[in-house]
Amino acid sequence: MTAVAVVPAYGQCGGSGWTGAAAPSSTATTASSTRATTSTAKPSTTAAPSNTPAPPAGITTTLPASAGYTALPTASIITGSFDGHMVKFDRKGSSGDCEEQTETGEEDAVFILESGASISNVIIGKAQAEGIHCRGPCTVTNVWWEDVCEDAITIKQTGAGDVSTINGGGAFHAEDKIGKLYRACGNCATSHERHVQVDNVCLKDGKEGTGINSNWGDTAILTNIKTSSKPSAANVCCAYKGVAKGSEPPKIGW
Known part of the structure; x- marks a missing residue:
């Protein structure tokens, strides 16, 4: 490179x-990062990760290994902090499944983060349309998109002092955003x-x-x-x- x-x-x-x-x-x-507080609305997983894969060291163009998989029927709303332990989540079989470049909305996201929330150590699978929506400032750490489809992350902060942080992670197979x-x-x-x-x-x-x-x-x-x-x-x-x-x-x- x-x-x-x-x-x-x-x-x-x-x-x-x-x-x-x-x-x-x-x-x-x-x-600079925002500080998240309590954690709620944690999605359950089909495979409990007994050995969470370590996050990649340095820059890599390879998707990390997952520790399990869950298809969410609706968007999971995070009001505090959520650690996915490298489990893969998407919206397979639901209204939030990938529709290529069709414009969709927040309801089709995998995760919706309320203002000040944080998410870490998650793989977002290819069967998804909107990835992550932040309703205000948010912190996203070591999150990976197997296939972006239409959007990866949408940040809706509007305050003059609002700051969102994306640390690490990566996204693959994007046509648009x-x-x-x-x-x-x-x-x-x-x-x-x-x-x-x-x-x-x-x-x-x-x-x-x-x-x-x-x-x-x-x-x-x-x-x-x-x-x-x-x-x-x-x-x-x-x-x-x-x-x-x-x-x-x-x-x-x-």
Whole structure:
């Protein structure tokens, strides 16, 4: 794999009034974590994990081994913290099963995290449409998507000080949203200024790394990004023009 380094480490990509480098780069992930509290709504497993596989060390492009499997009939709502012990969960046979690129909604997620909740050590199987939905700031640690299908994770935080963190994990076989690793919504009913940090990530056979709306003041800080040349260096960080709901945000640069 090739390390992308068009913009210096911790370089800025976009933002109101920003006139920096024309070709953003490789660099940084994750914002500071939120603290989760109690745990509820833990899904039961069909196979109790007696020996939980250890999380992978360093960057890997191989899906970890699972410690069991559960098909959930409805989305599991997490209000505190949930450790899946590397069990695989999906929505096989339910309304939340994968429908390829058909747009679905929160009810088709595998897990719904309430504001401040956290989830860790989970594999999300290929029979799912929406992966994880966070209703506010959330923390996602060592979570893997066997097949992204339509969406991997949707974060709906709206507060000016809200921060979500994704630590470790990986996602495979994405046509859309992780064909773009990160995309700030560019045509939601209400627009918000968003800031993302991406660090120590391997991008393989994707379309874009990050997508931000520069006219809304969004920024992206990228460090330690490796790519297979897909996405290309020019597409590791992309700028869009945010628009009103019902329109399609145009790509305006990188």
